[in-house]
Amino acid sequence: xxxxxxxxxxxxxxxxxxxxxxxxxxxxxxxxxxxxxxxxxxxxxxxxxxxxxxxxxxxxxxxxxxxxxx
Numbered sequence: 001x002x003x004x005x006x007x008x009x010x011x012x013x014x015x016x017x018x019x020x021x022x023x024x025x026x027x028x029x030x031x032x033x034x035x036x037x038x039x040x041x042x043x044x045x046x047x048x049x050x051x052x053x054x055x056x057x058x059x060x061x062x063x064x065x066x067x068x069x070x
Contacts, residue, residue: 012055012056015055016054016055019048019051020044020045020048023047023048024043024044024045024047024048025040025044026040026041026044026045028040
């Protein structure tokens, strides 16, 4: 069920990914160290958090007493 809901909201997810890659410049293929990679990701996410309009998905979960077997 969760996959079906996320599949319907794919355009919103793709929009967020596009904003993170292009506007916040998260995608960069050659970092010289792991620390630079983490700093780049964190600064991009911090910049994204200050955007005035962010797309969102309205999603509600229903708690049941069913057991799941995986």
